[in-house]
Amino acid sequence: MDVSDNWTTQIRKGLLELCILNVVDRQRVYGYDIVKQLRGVDALLVAEGTVYPILSRLKRDGLVKTFLEESPEGPARKYYELTKRGQQLLAEMNAYWDVLTDGIETLRKESR
Amino acid sequence: MTMATPPLTLMSDAQRELDRYLRRVNAALRAHPSVDAEEVERDIRGHIAAELADSPALVTEARLRDVLNRLGSPHQWVPTDELPPWRKLLVSIRSASQDWRLAFVTFALFVGGFLTGRLGVVLLLASIPMARATLALLEEEGETLGARRWLVYPPLVVTYVTLLMALFAAPPGLIVTAADPTVREDMRRWFPQPFWVSLPIVVGLVAGLWWAMLGLLAARFVRWARLLFWPFADWFERRHAIHIVRVGFAIAALAAAGLAAVVWAS
Numbered sequence: 001m002d003v004s005d006n007w008t009t010q011i012r013k014g015l016l017e018l019c020i021l022n023v024v025d026r027q028r029v030y031g032y033d034i035v036k037q038l039r040g041v042d043a044l045l046v047a048e049g050t051v052y053p054i055l056s057r058l059k060r061d062g063l064v065k066t067f068l069e070e071s072p073e074g075p076a077r078k079y080y081e082l083t084k085r086g087q088q089l090l091a092e093m094n095a096y097w098d099v100l101t102d103g104i105e106t107l108r109k110e111s112r
Numbered sequence: 113m114t115m116a117t118p119p120l121t122l123m124s125d126a127q128r129e130l131d132r133y134l135r136r137v138n139a140a141l142r143a144h145p146s147v148d149a150e151e152v153e154r155d156i157r158g159h160i161a162a163e164l165a166d167s168p169a170l171v172t173e174a175r176l177r178d179v180l181n182r183l184g185s186p187h188q189w190v191p192t193d194e195l196p197p198w199r200k201l202l203v204s205i206r207s208a209s210q211d212w213r214l215a216f217v218t219f220a221l222f223v224g225g226f227l228t229g230r231l232g233v234v235l236l237l238a239s240i241p242m243a244r245a246t247l248a249l250l251e252e253e254g255e256t257l258g259a260r261r262w263l264v265y266p267p268l269v270v271t272y273v274t275l276l277m278a279l280f281a282a283p284p285g286l287i288v289t290a291a292d293p294t295v296r297e298d299m300r301r302w303f304p305q306p307f308w309v310s311l312p313i314v315v316g317l318v319a320g321l322w323w324a325m326l327g328l329l330a331a332r333f334v335r336w337a338r339l340l341f342w343p344f345a346d347w348f349e350r351r352h353a354i355h356i357v358r359v360g361f362a363i364a365a366l367a368a369a370g371l372a373a374v375v376w377a378s
Contacts, residue, residue: 031155031158031159032158032159032162032163035159046184047182047183047184047185047188047189048159048182048183048184049137049156049159049183049184049186049189050184050188050189052152052155052156052159052189053141053144053147053152053189053190055155056146056147056148056151056152056155057146057147059148059151060146060147060148077158078154078155078158
């Protein structure tokens, strides 16, 4: 059971970054909305707070940028947007993901 | 870039819970160089406000706890492998909550410092970061210190009291220097009055100006002052530093008045 837990934790950590970048790629998005969209992916978001340190790190690495925008519902909100570098990296990550999942799927089909 | 925090009206116990949680967020993330702890804290505040936007006017602790539970424990947000080596070591020594091992290691270093020879200084010095790291780890995990304080506080109290005395009592060192006959002779050139008259004036001037300077530094770097004497100086604010400046200048002014009186009399 420990091996399984550890494995899913590691997988989740790597995938979370990919998913966040994909959410931010679609449109400029408010931090809380990123969490709401990720909630839709079962078993991905065990602790919702995990998203914010990742966003902070992505910003530090120059993959996303932030800006404040007035909100009709109250105070200004911080929005996230992919930088050029972020878009390039995301394209590479998505391509890698496609190759990986295709390969794994083929292996699984062969073993059936 | 700063972000305005949406206004939240929490019941007093909910507010205490939120403050405690945000302290844990800060404690858990400040050791990670890749993360801006203050920015994440602002994001978390925004998240909580957005989650509670549809709540009744006064948010209860139960409602808040529901949101905090979904956010999860801050020390699980960032992987342990990103921690600096000393932090990893501490985490590995601690096995579970209510673990007393770090507190015992701290106290053993402290006591060992007094019992061993030259090595003692190293042990004593080591007990200080160990005590602070133990406290930081407990805070990060939202654990109360409890009776462990009797093991963790002694090295900090001894160090901080010594440091405070050294900082504030440096000018009285002048008294010791002034007791030297050659220095007394030098002072007599400037102050023909008896030594017992000139000494308090000189000490008062030096001590007053020194304390004023310390106060100004503390007022400029309040956060550093708190950090230096953490966790006992969380109450310290700029107004306290200004008070030290005032006392310093008052003493210096008294000494200057004494000096003027002496010069005028001679």
